[in-house]
Amino acid sequence: MRIDFVPAVESDETYLLALRKQTMTEHLEAAGLFLSEAEHLARLRHLYSCCYLVLINGERIGAIKYQSTASELNLLQLQIERDHQGAGYGSAIIQQILAHHAGKQIGLSVLKANPAFGLYQRLGFAVVGEDEHEYLMRYEV
Template identity: 35%
Template sequence: MKICLRPVNNNDVSFLLDLRRKTMHKYSLEISEENDSSDLSRVKYSFDDIQIVRYREKDVGMIKMSKDYSENHWYIYQFQVDPEFQGIGIGKAILNDICKSAVSVNATIGLSVFKNNPAISLYRGLGFKDVASSKYEFEMEFNA
């Protein structure tokens, strides 16, 4: 499977907004009102930490992750794969690579996920554990 990541650029904003609507609205609308302004602010938050997921020469997703090397802790803020490309192993392949990299430097990886998001099973299957929970989300962590 040919999957790669590329740096984000300003021309990707419309792709990222569309991706967010396709992937997150069904989960977040149960919790809060989503609109164009909130979508744009979420896309622009830590914009330079975004990498675009490519599959077969097509942009199919994004991952926004920061790496704090002083604390040896990485955090995935957003991870989205276009529903048209879900279920074929793209997300699992990207996360596997990230987890292997974290193990190689003894880093932990954190993320939060809506409790109604089926990606929870993907994260748990890769070794992420629940470390906290709120009314709507689980905080999860992968320990190297």
């Protein structure tokens, strides 16, 4: 399986907003967070330059947003189209990130109501903190 990250451009915004709402609204609302269209759009546009379309064997299946420095990587979002969930793509994408950024501290936050929490645990992330809605996790080698 070939996984490519292609930088998102302005014309991808419509797709990315629909993807965000498709993959996040249920989990946000389960956490008691009800976002307006404008709030979803603001979150999408935050650090937009760190957003990449995810292609599996050339087919767009979702998006990832992350910030990377010499010593750290912060995974901000991973969203996979509903039709492609459960096929192992999330694991493969995270494993590629881990391999490519070996030696860095890798962190993320995940909504407590999001089943991706279990995926991150299986891949070696541990809870290092939490707030009312999210777990803060760090990859433990």
